[in-house]
Amino acid sequence: MTTTATRPGPRGSATPQAVLEEVFGYPSFRGDQQAIIDHVVAGGDALVLMPTGGGKSLCYQIPALVRGGVGVVISPLIALMKDQVDALEAVGVRAAFLNSTQGPDERREVERALAAGEVDLLYMAPERVTVPSTGELLDRLRVSLFAIDEAHCVSQWGHDFRPDYLALSMLHERWPSVPRIALTATATAATAAEITQRLQLEQARTFVSSFDRPNIQYRIEPKNQPVQQLLQLIRTEHPGDAGIVYCLSRASVEKTAAALVEHGIPALPYHAGLHARTRADHQSRFLREEGVVMVATIAFGMGIDKPDVRFVAHLDLPKSVEGYYQETGRAGRDGLPSTAWLAYGLQDVVQQRQMIDRSEGNAAYKRRMGQLLDAMLALCETVECRRVQLLAYFGQQSQPCGNCDTCLAPPESFDGTVPAQKLLSTIVRLERERRQRYGAGQLIDILLGKRTPRVEQLGHADLATFGIGTELSEQEWRGVVRQLLAQGLLAVHGDGYGTLVITAGSAEVLSGRREVRLRREVARPTRASKRSAPSDLPATASPLFERLRSWRAATARELGAPAYIVFGDATLRGIALTEPRTLDELGQISGVGAKKLDQFGEAVLAIVRGEEAPTGAGSAPARAAVSAAPTFHESPAAGFPVDDIPVDDVPPDDEYFPPPPDDRY
CATH class of the missing domain: 1.10.150.80 (HRDC domain)
Incomplete structure (x- = not known):
């Protein structure tokens, strides 16, 4: 925390507009910012749903400065608090954090500064807010507001659920006169309702901004050789750019990061299996160095405030639209052109279904997870504008955007009833005549008439459907399977081996009473690269x-x-x-x-x-600011457990289930 090199904040003496211009350097508010800020400055509670990059932070930072006292910001990841504080100190705001990376002397210095009125914004994790000693500390201060960032963490039906957020209802009970502002970039109507109920925000005013991020180009393509596809994306569109690559498993993270490095791309792995020091070092390099690509599980990213991430790539299917939107929203926070790219294949669908079936949740939980996956599959398989469907999921209407793959190169839709009947008929014959179930690989071999050793051994060449599907290639048949799974006309059996079974809707297809529309993949256009300079910057500039x-x-x-x-x-x-x-x-x-x-x-x-x-x-002032900064703030300690609060607050990876060894996808 720096208190000697920064000028004091407004501390109740300035207007929101003055703070916006003088402190943050912006000429005007965007969207709902001014209405939100005015409401909180006046002492009202607020629930703010605003996309990543929409300016959520200003909605609590400016009210804290205008109201005076100290604004308490509850942030989910202690690993990012230093960067959040650094960014505020860089514009002259007196900020600090209290977490388990600090030693006793550092914590005492922060508490001294708080008591002396030398802190405008204080960052803490939810675990620390509910510690008795923290409550006693806050009781002695003039608290201007409570900001609950990443508020979707309170929802058990949303993504990134954090049990410690459930205890934050105590803020209203203990400090009823202090305004609260809960903020999230990702929430359906159901998730927003749960946030309201769990945080006792029933009397709060809700502000819902458009979730549209027009600068992001959404693209989803069939997974073939995902690492090669990723290399093509980076080399042709984003050479030298910072990016994030999400993978499902730790092993895939390590393998992908190594492959990128081998091809000359500065890449770092990040997952919960790495030592805490290694994770912190990799995160620091990603934030501080230009052009670094972070390859990570979903353990990475929440709260990351790096505005120049030019692409977010997914090499595996996200579990939900909420998670996908949250993760892709980490691209282009500065409003400049960016890419959200996903490679999606049949294996992803099978793996996700298996993960749901093998989870320890009850029937209601599994049903809900299945619904979330179905919505994600629908987004992947749509022939309409992806942005229209993405925004519709969050209850917002829009027009075709012209900046997603389905707008730039509309996929062709065709009558896929006959191919669907052939595939479903093969499954029915195997189960009824042989009492056997198989995965997609064996079914496709039968349809293509391949006399593999396994086909010969099992006698599958004798089936009536053997060789009746030669009008499609193996890759096209995989697309048929994938789309039938997405449409609910095919299902993954719960035996844990990825075998496929028919559903209630399959009978209508087999009888000819239901038409099946499928999409035919087309070549996707790529955007011309211009390294790090914005694409609309004139050559002279x-x-x-x-x-x-x-x-x-x-x-x-x-x-x-x-x-x-x-x-x-x-x-x-x-x-x-x-x-x-x-x-x-x-x-x-x-x-x-x-x-x-x-x-x-x-x-x-x-x-x-x-x-x-x-x-x-x-400049002399800049060098003076550096020399005046306390040395302890430059390099957080490895971790000092305080009040039994966990040092490592990085959420664990999702459990990964590899494909069964005896079949292909």
Whole structure:
């Protein structure tokens, strides 16, 4: 926590607009921001549903500064609190955190600063808020508000459920006069209702922003050779860009990261099986270095505030639309063009069905998980605009976007009734005549008339359906199986081996009473790459943009901070386009607040003039800020257990079930 190098915050003496301009450097509010902030400043409770990158943080940061006292922010991952605090200190806000990465002396220093009124925003994990000593500390302070970030964690039907969030209803009971603001980027109507009930926000005003992220291009394609497909994406569209790659299992994370490194792409693995120090180091490198690709399980990402992630790729099928939206939303937080890419195959569907069947949940839980998966499959298999279907899942209407794969290259729909009948008939004959069940690989071999050793051994060449499916290729048959599973006309048996069985709806297809529409895959267009510069930046401005990026990288290294804390890409873009010549002109650019203007203004103007700018921080005020920062804040300790609060709060990976050895998918 820095208290000597930053100017005091407004502490109740400024308007929200003044704080927005002077502290954060933005000229105007976006969407519902002003209405939310005014409501909370006036003392009202709020539930805010706003997409990632929509500016949720300002909705509690500005009210905390305007109301005075200390705003308490409840954040789910302690590993990110340092970066959140660093970002606030960079614009002159007095911020601190209390968590188990700190030693006793560090915690006492934070508590002293709190008592002296030297902290505007305090970050804590939900586990710490409910500790008795924390309550006693807060009782002695003037608390301006409670902000509950990632509020969907309170919902047992949502994703990223955190049991400790359930105890946060005590905030209203113990401090009834302190306004609360709960925020999430991902919530259906049911999840929002559960948040309201569990956090006792029945009297709160609900603000629902559009979940649309028009700068993100959504693309889903059949999985063939996923690592090669990923390499193609990175090389052709995102060379040198920061990105996140999500995999289902730890083994897949390690394998994929190694493959990327082997092909010259700086990639790091991240999963709950790694040592805590290794995870922290990899997360720090991803945030601070440019162009790093993080390959991770879903244990990574919640709360990540890196605005220049240019792509998020999934090599395995997400469990739900909520999870998919949350994860893809980590791309393009700065509003610049970004890609959400998913490779999806038949094996993914079988694995997810197996995971549900093998889970320890009751029938209601398994039914709910099945519904979530069905919605995700519907998104993958749609022939309509993906954005329209994605937003409809969250109860919002929209028009075709023109920026997803199904809009850019509409898939062809065809009558797939006959292929469906052939496949379903093969399953029925095997079960009724042989009392046998098989996975997709064996069924497709039968339909294609392949006399494999296994087909010969089992006598499957004698079946009436042997060789009747040669009009489709093996890959096309896999698409048929995948789509029938998505439509509920085929199911994975609960025997744990990935075998396929018919459903109640299959009879209508076999009798000809129901038509089956299937999609035929087409070649997907790729967006032309322009490395890290925004795609709409004029060629004349690109050289200045690159010089600014080089200076920013050197400055960030000297400060020991992520590059985006100096300036984001969007701000550098604004500088490159307008070429400001004075500090006043530079101060008009979005993202240049008073403190950053003071720290970096002269160095930036020198670069614009084409002069040799000072290396690193480039100004006496910036260097002074670095030297004044307490050394303990630069490198969190490995972990000191405090009040029995777990040091490692990274959620565990989902259990992974490999495919059975005796069949192919």
